Amino acid sequence: MWIIFALLSAVFAALTSILAKIGIEGVDSNLATAIRTVVVVGMAWIMVFITHAQSGLSTIGKRSWIFLILSGLATGASWLCYYKALQLGEASKVVPIDKLSVVITMVLAFVFLHEQFTAKSIMGCILIGAGTLLMVI
DSSP: OHHHHHHHHHHHHHHHHHHHHHHTTTSOHHHHHHHHHHHHHHHHHHHHHHTTOGGGGGGOOHHHHHHHHHHHHHHHHHHHHHHHHHHHSOHHHHHHHHTTHHHHHHHHHHHHSOOOOOHHHHHHHHHHHHHHHHHHO
16 A cells, blocks of 8 residues: 555656746745645645544654654755745756755665665665766756
């Protein structure tokens, strides 16, 4: 089931880029990010209440709170940079560079989470990096 959600995530991420590029025309990138963020926050809380997950708030530990907050800050920084890049550049070039996050995530997962690198994952990183370079030059 995870693969279906991962594929849907990719489709929605692609739509996000195209819709954002169209919507950001003539709008300050920070304002556009704030509008997008309000919509995302609203959707997330609606899902929490639909699934009755709100009771889990009291069980979240201090460590989880810290890392979830840091993750939120990283997301915010990513979105601010992404919208500014979309405003200034072509979506067909901004998006592949943004997707280098896959390679960076794999390296960070190896360093900090001690996840294993396989020959297949190393080759994938190299191909993603090379593919990104090919698309943006």
